[in-house]
Amino acid sequence: MEKRITVLSESDDDPFALHNAASAVLDDRGNVVAWSRRAEELLGFAGPEVIGRPALDVLIDPGDLTAAKAARATCRRDGGWFGVLAVRHRSGRLVEMGVRVGALQRRDDVREWLLVGAPAAEVLEQQRDRAVLDGLFRRCPIGLVVHSPDLTVLRVNRAIEQFAGVPAAEFRGMPTGTLLVSEDARRSVDRVRQVMESGRSLVSTEQYARLERDPTRVRAASVSAFRLEDPAGRVLGVAETVEDVTERHRARLRLALLDKAGARMGSTLDVGETARELADVMVPHLADFVSVDLSQPVMRGEEPAHALTVPVARVAVRSVVAQQPDARNPQGERVHFAPGTPQARCLADGRPVLEPVLSPDWFWADPRRGEPAPDLSAHSLIVVPLAARGLVLGVMSLWRARHPEPFEVDDLTLAQELASRAAVSIDNARRFTQQQQTASTLQRALLPRTVPHQSAVDVAHRYLPASTAPGPGGDWFDVIPLSGARVALVVGDVAGHGLHAAATMGRLRTAVHTLATLDLEPDEVLSRLDDLVNILAAEQETAGQLSAVEQVVGATCLYAVYDPVSRQCVAARAGHPLPVVTGADGQVTMLDLPPGPPLGLGGLPFESREIELAEGSLLTLYTNGLIGEAHIDVDTGLQRLRAALTHPADPLEQTCQAVVESLVAAQPADDIALLVARTRVLPPENVASWHLPLQPTAAAHARTLITTQLARWGLEHLSFSTELIASELVTNAYRYGSEPVTLRLIRERSLVCEVADASHTAPHLRRARTTDEGGRGLFLVAQLTERWGTRYTREGKTVWTEQPLLGP
Template sequence: MNANTHSISASLGPLSVSDSDPSGRAYALDGLAAAVLDHRGTVLRWTSSAADLTGFSSREACGRPVHELVADLPDDLRGASQMPASGRVRLRHQCGSIIDVTFRTTRLEGSTEVLLLAAPTHHVALHEQGAALLRALSSKNRITIALHDTDLTTVQTNATPDTLDGRPVQPGTRLSDVLCAEHAETLEAVLRQVLETGAPVVRRNQHVSWRHDPARRHALSLSAFRLEDARGRPTGVAALYIDSTDQLHARRHLDLAREVAEQVGGSLDVVRTVQDLADVLVPAFGDLAAVHLAQSVFDGDEPAKRLGGGDLQLRIAALAPATAVWPAGIKRGDLLPPLSDHPLLRSVQHGETVIWDRDDFAALIGGPQLVEYFLPKDAHALMVAPLYARGLALGYIVVCRTGRSDPFTEDEADLMKQIASRGALAIDNARRYTREHRAAVALQQRLLPPAMTDTPAAETAGVYLPAGGGAGIGGDWYDAIALPSLRLALVAGDVVGHGMPASATMGRLRAAIQTLADLEMEPDELLTRIADLVQRLASEAPPDDHDLIGATCLYAVYDPVTRRCAIASAGHPPPVLVRPDGTAEAVGISPGPPLSVSGMPYETTTLDLEPGSILALYTDGLIEQGDGDIDHGVRRLTDALAASCRPDRALDETGRALLAGLVDQVPRDDVTLLLARTRAVPAQDTAHWQIPADPAAVSEARDWTTRQLTVWGLEDLLFTTELIVSELVTNAIRYGRPPAELHLIRHDVLVCEVTDASSSQPRLRRAHTTDEGGRGLFLVAQLGTRWGCRHGQNGKTIWSEQLIECPC
């Protein structure tokens, strides 16, 4: 390295001659021999450097022909009358060795004498290589070479108006004359360290600003080496400044494109997506950014296709940075005013990314006054890029630069076009999800029952919260089904999957359960039938979707007369019971398999409920919050119910409070909660009578019925009720098995029930004119509002209902 450094310094002449010995000999010229010859080639004068090179002193060399010092005189020099201008020969050293030298000659002005200069050939080669290297580096536009002396003053440089700060740098200047003081101080510290330690610095990245334009930042790659003389003494520092601003911009563009890919599109919420896009652009691309979207995009609809100015129904969807103070209090959600039909607007509408200045924007927006409304006063450059996806113009990105920042370039316009394309796809995905999400929510809401019901068995309140934050709508549902004899069925279910298919499956299951509930099946039998239905739905689905058809379900039937509740579960979480005294616990049930598994039995659990008890049915979205521990979630729900359920508090208010306290702000799954506060039919409103296995009991049943209805003040129903009781008791005695009972229940309807131990199913038929029987159930159906039959473990019950007119 020392030889190369020495050759570079020698090529720069007096720049490197910064020290000498007491005799005044410059170390940088060591090895360069000089002699004066007469016109015949005889040595007249001999320098000490020539003596050092050849070993011959001045006294020995003077007066001798110079060719006597040449070991192998070339043929072209033998007999020549004058010395050649340059050449290469081998000199004989006094000690006998041979020295390969390169020489040059020049005639002294006004004399016949010749000056001969010679140096070892390898020194000359190093000198030429160093000079060639220096010329090559100096010719590169983005490489600035500066040689600094030991005081770090610039002695020589190739800086031109096309490099550095746009003006030539004169020798004798310092870095502080060119760069901002802070950056000059940093660079000088690096150069001083190189000068003191001799350790080179290679490709050190440094950001600098020119003194005359401090707002613009440039990236330099600095390499610095210490210059030394032949004795190894430092003479200065050679610094190479490579302008890497373009490479830095390219790297930043790649980083920005990668950040857009990583940060934008993670959410399926339109507003969140556009805000992410604006946040990525500031400050990496501009000082301020805004995203304007067509109003229809927020609703999930396709924007209208139109060109030109006017009211484009554009709304400000995102602003960045969030801390910026926008003119006139602009905020997200504001509508843009009508725009002029400007050529630049047309260009953007045709898909071009356009760079505008402030005057262009004024012409588009309608005048300088409106410009002040939308842009800061120091905004000088704008870039507008269309958000095009799948042939739809969703809106526009507007980025502006303020203060003394650089104007936009065409390369940046190309980059913005790529960013806008990626951002538009993310926004359109969110828009399409919004549309499907909205449709699925609407379908889900239509398929759900009324939020609140009020029946003799219980008052109920249901709460449904759809999934958000990119999760698809699920198939969660609840139901409260009024059954005959004042009973009430409570249902909570959760369909596998999300979106429209889950909602459609939920609707089919809900309809099936309502139908089977009207058949008054026991809970375990009903779930078995529903499991068979789910298996049939799975077999009808495409092969790849077989595993996506399934559900869990909890089915409970509460009888306000007996105050008993029968519950069965198909893989569903257990209900929570809150007693009138405020204590709460999860009901211990034996859950069967989910409905996607058929052929497995379900078990019915029966429990007694006091009037005023609250039974809570729910789906797993309510208990799988936070850590996802279901047992912990059930305990949290139980504690929350115990704290929230009060007799004086409305059930719908309680449900909303529970969801607010237990559910994340953006739930990952659907959340369903059904609360039922139980009631009981008072004992004085019910009556029962044991039916003897004797045909004469029919007359006794009519008499007993007449007395009971008279006590209840229902004399207007005596005639029809006696007929209904006669037919039902007659069927129980004739076709049923003992024991048999007659029940009367009074509420807003009068219920007549006859129970016997037979499981045979009665059939309604139309008797012929000549038939002696077969008209009993037909009469019951005609006289009552409705009738039916339900089977239990110990037989069947045939019932009939009649409306009780409320006295005015």
């Protein structure tokens, strides 16, 4: 009789479900006693074709009989079997089937066997699904939490068990977020509710979590969530995956901190500012407060000792506490670390120190007051050396107090990396400071320290170095006393900054002094300077030293000579801004000088212009940095300059300061040299001048005139020497010169005796031999005077001497 297994209505997707699987019943002898319709569909045999026949003969290929018999033996021994068999289709082909065998016990104790089979591919897929589900809850390293619609936990996997430190079984029925601190638990509940109500999944959202059993430790988790639904669309709950990404999150923060430090540190070539930038980067991202202590020689641009045994300077302090003052002293506060402290050990051997846990009585003290900082009891400390190029420049100390977690080895590594980068920037700043100081020292040595005493003008001056330029500039000024009570006023500017500009400025200033002693006209002085600059450029080019930043060409200069006797001012310029003249009545004008090329172009002439200045006039000379600042244009700068010079009677220092306040920015971009001179006029009674006939009696006549004039001035004690000097000079003019001959005496800071004639024949000092009858006149003149010399004019020459008024 045909037996069929009736399949009830089911919705299970299991391949072994009755509506999906092929079913058959075998008696104890292995004959088929029942056959399902699904078996007919899968294997092609109708029920009557197999019922009553041995299953091994009908369904098993002869080549697989051994495996089938082994399966039957297992069933008899264990009461069941599961595996894969190659079952023969009615067409003769073999079908891989997954087969489950179980014993059926009848009332008459006759045992039968139920076989349920499904295609092997479907069975393997179902097994993989089961393995995946089992792996998610037993072996998956990513946490899995299943929440019910009433926001209780249905199940968690072992990763969550390890994350929370609570057995998985205890989670069942626990309200969502129970093990988290209140704030984090509230966010967790809101997150699950939002997914459950909206159906919108969350993908890899980063959350922070703190467990109630360890509230000081902040963990970062990547959370994804999706809603669970049955085939009918009924909400079954929410599944949440939780991945602990704390280490990855910290690594990302460390990389971000390194990136921030790279962009911020070393923005200036200032040692103190670089140290403060380092402290700014550390707080609050890595530490709650930090101090940066540098060797005092480093602050001065010097090289530190190999072992830092001297007190260091606390250059930068940063804290999370707002009321903590910030150390802004450029030189820092002196700090001395007691032997054995972490900082002392770090400075001594140049190795970092990590103190993960400090004693409860440790506190951070304000270095200026020596008092504990309020609410800042530190619990963890890192000290790292600031070392670069084999030298320990200082030490950085980092504390944690409000940050709950202690410092770790990774934090120490990060601090070392940041300290290493900062140390290189600090050392670069130190070297730059050293170069700046060297250049500034050279520049100060080359600039005039004091203005020499002279009677022609009263002067005030300013030199303002650029605050943003990479080194000192080549601006300079000078006041040079000349013969005949005259004075030379000089202002110059060498293009560029640094040692090269300062050295070039020194060379030019020395050359100006040398040329000034020759009493050359201003245009001639500039021509000689132009030749010098060309020679210097040629020397450097020949030596292969001339670079794009070391160009001598570009120097400018203005040279003016003022005579207090005649009130004449002769000036010439080489590419320099025009000077400003303020009359005694307050009228301000630009002194219109012929334009001249900058020094170094070569081959182009310079021209002088002569003007008469009233007594009390102001002559203002300056470099282009005064009116060429970026915050004002040249025309506006000139207007402000003229406005500041409208009061010639004001004290010169006050006038200088008014000019600076009106035109100079707080941080000038270029060096500035400013020279303001108020003209003076020698009283007529201090000057005596006579025209002498070119006769043999000229020398005797000159002696008589001098004796009379010196008696009027009360300088009888100089009569003998002055008579001898004048006699020799007039005799030379008589012998070698030509008319007209002029004798002039000037009484100012010294007694000046001048003899001028129309000849350009130059007198020469020589040492006469014992057999020579003459040639000792100028030698005697040189012995009796402080200075003597010859200056040339278009009309001839003037031989002059100077004697101190107090006499020998």
